[in-house]
Structure formats: structure tokens, C-alpha cells
Amino acid sequence: MAKRPQPRFPEPHTEHFWEGAQQGELRYQRCNEDCGDPVVFYPRHHCPDCGSDDLDWHVSKGEGTVYTFSVVRQNRMPGFIDLGAYSVAYIDLDEGFRMMSSVVGVDDPTTEIQIGQRVRVEFEEQEEGDYPIPVFRPIEED
């Protein structure tokens, strides 16, 4: 089982996002003002486009596209030392937000991950801690 570091609390901005992860929901915010860029992510108390604090939480369908990625071959941080090569990626979710995550479920991350690949979220249980971590798995195309 994975041993990723857990989010730490109290941290008021991200609390609702991580409560969502516990319920299998990938949550993001939208600004209710009619501003130019209403999708807000990472979680905040204001809209970085217009400054409004009138935000609502929404649940993403969890599907998106790999914008870019790297495969980390060396990380001295506990929890990653024994993992072998693993991916780090930016995923563009279909609702319009970009999040850092990892693409999992491939035999060889150095050859089986591509920019533009379609991926779907899953919530990876961790060996320790209460928060499953949202990661992404390639969508099997028909």
C-alpha cells in the first residue's frame, strides 16, 4: 500500500477538498461573480481573477488530460525512497482546473504515460493517515 505524505491540518483552505477525498469526491470551487475565469483551484477564500469571496464548491467528474509529467527516479523523502520510479503530473480536468497529481496503474511510467493521455481520478488508500490521495489512471479507450 502507498505511503504518500498526508495533508496536514489545521489548514483552512484545503480542508473541504480533503474531506471530499474521504468521500470519493474531487472538489473544486467556482466564483459566482460573472468574472473572466470563474474556476478556482487550488482551494482559496477568494477568486484570484476578480477578488470576490463569493465562491461555491462543486464536484468534478474526475476526468481529464495529462498536460505534462515527469518520472521521478530519485527522491530521498521518506515514503518515496522505496517506491521506485513514479510519475508526477499536471492534469487538466475537463471542468477547467489544473492539478498536480500522479498517473498510476501503468507497468512502466517511463514509457506508458504521454502528454494528452485521457485519465480518470481514483482515490488511493494510504498505509497511514485518514486521507486517501487522488491520483489518476489512464482511461481504457474502446
Add this chain to the structure above:
Amino acid sequence: MAQERQAAIVGIHEYPLRVAPGVSAMNVKVDSIRAALDDAGLKWSDIDAIYDAQDGEAGGGLQLAAYLGLRPTVLDTTQVGGSSYEFQAAHAMRDIAAGKCNVAVLSYGSTSASNRVAIGTGGRGGPATWATNMETPYGATLIANYAMVKQRHMFEYGTTDEQFAGISVATRHHAMRNPEAVKAMTDLQFVGVNEITPQDVLDSRIVADPLHLLECCMISDGGGAVIIASAEVARNCKKPPVWLIGAGEATKYRENGGDITTSAGAQSGPIAFGEAGVSPDEIDIAMIYDSFTITVAVCLEDLGFCPKGEIGAYVEGGRLAFDSGEGPALNTDGGGLSSNHPGMRGIFLLLEGARQLRGESTSQVPDAKLAVAHGNGGLLGGTHTGGTVILAKD
């Protein structure tokens, strides 16, 4: 040129060692300040402005003034990672032009190598924040952040590993002519202290795809100091002044739908070149923060040396070497890749830029007149800063 010439670099010193066990970062700072003052022909009590990136054991400008025993009229503690010194040089320019001070000191000291700090491959510590809580679970090392930019650049523009490797080849070419860089690579136990080929870079192991080991900077001890003075003071210094004629500052960060291959330099560069009244094609010396090859590639594009996405073709053929006859010459001291990177390299960009415009470089470009120093702080691809300073020969 109609630009203002109100502030100049008048004294410089680069701490000679990259492995200095038993020496404190504060020792490195103070030794460098003393040597830079001597280089300028100024004395300790002439300093009336301190710019400090909150490095060293003392922890900040407040403590540094006490440690040095000075009562500056300007105390600036700008800390924006590796670009801190370009930001500070910009602020010193402004403060001197405004009459707030006459002799400004910038200093840096670090013992990253002796303390075995895993800058690129260690964990990212610190308190939980709105941003760290969203990223820490994924194990994105510092290098991975830069690697993701290279990956996207290769995808979007077709830039090749061989083209990126040309940046490492050029800086190593310069490093082999710089005795301090050769000693650095020797002391840090580089495998092969010699000129390298693009194939050597491609054959080195991958640290985080698609970045190879020889595309990554070293982790060293070291530091230095820069003295910036008013025109009036500069005229009476020992060495010819190196004028600060333009500066720009910017920050950039992860945004929904944003372009990761464009850095803060796209904002800071035009401001600096505009203020200086010069264009990139006039620049002889490009001192660009080479934490990794991708950093140089993106920053050269963003500063306007070539259009976005065309860096591959631009660097092919070895134009970045000091003796290519084409220019600009890149990081003629050997850069962070092959000479000196204790964590915040920005000060070395100013130091080597000044050496070139004085005619003191070990890879001297004949009659170099203009240099750009561009620092990149933080994480390219994530939250980062860009500080651009244009330097001119007297």
C-alpha cells in the same frame, strides 16, 4: 544610448571554494564583503545599505547588520530564491537613484555541500499551506518541477535532448577554463572533469524524466559579495564601474490553462530591456540562471533572444560558447551546471557579468559591452520569480 547611469557595480568577490568544511555561511559572507570592498577601494564604514536574502546562520538582514556592526540607512531583505540578487540589484539601483544610499552591499554564503543538503531530490518541508497540502502527497522533487517544463517544451515545440544538451556542453567548455570551476568539479567528485559532448549528457543517468544528471546543476558551498555604488562614489573606485542600466521583476505560478513553457522572464525581460534602451541582439554576455538546461532554454526565449519554442535551433551549432563568434556567450564562468551552485545562484550572474565587462573573465569575450543577468527563483513550472538586470561597460 540615453539610459541613466546612476548606479554601478564597483566591487566584486566570489568565494573561491565550493567545498569548505568547517566554514560557516556567515564567514563566507563576511570574507566576501571584505574582499569586494577591497576590490572597490572602499572601506567597511562606507557601507550604508544592506541587501540580504536571509541566508546564513544569522537569519536575515536584521541580524546581519548587527553581525557586521553597521547601521545602514537602507535595509532590504528581499528573498525570492535564486533571483534574490537580481531583485536586490534592481532595488539598489532605485535606492541609489533616489538618494537613499551611496554604497550598497549584497552578500551570499552557503554550506549546502558540506551540510549534504539534497536541494533537488529532497523532500519539501515547512508548514502546511494552501499550496503544500495540494502537492506534498505527490513527491514532486524540485527537479521534477523543472522536468515537467522540459517535457512540455519537447512535446509542444519538438525540442530534442541533443539540443538541450548543447547548453551543458557550452557551460562545461567555459568551466574548464576557470580554475575555480575545475577545482569545484574535482572537489565535488564529478565523474570526468573534462569537456563534454551532447552524447555524454544523453548517456548520463536520468534523475527525473526527461532531465539527465548532466542537465542539472551541482550542489556546492560558496558565496560572494557585490558592492553597488552611486556614480559619484563609482568614479573614485579602483576598478572601472559596471553600470546597472535596466532592471525588471516578475513572478509567475501554476494557473488553470496556463503555459508552463513561459516563465516570469517574459514579463521582467521587456521591462529591463526597455529601461536600458537596448535589445537582446546587442547583448554580448548572457548570464542566465542555469539550475537546469530547461531553465536556460525557457529564459533565453522569454528574454527575447529567440521566439518561443525556437531555442533548439537557436543553440544548435554551439553559438553560446564564448569563442563561437556568434554570441551571446552563456555563463562564461561555467554556470551552476559546472562551476557554482550553493542554492541561490543569482549573485554569481552579477559577478561574472561584471568580470566580463571589466575584461577579467577566464573565458573573456573581446570588448564585451553589454551583459544581461537573469535570475530565476523558486520552481520553474510552479511558483517562481524572474529578475532581469542589464549591465553596461563604462
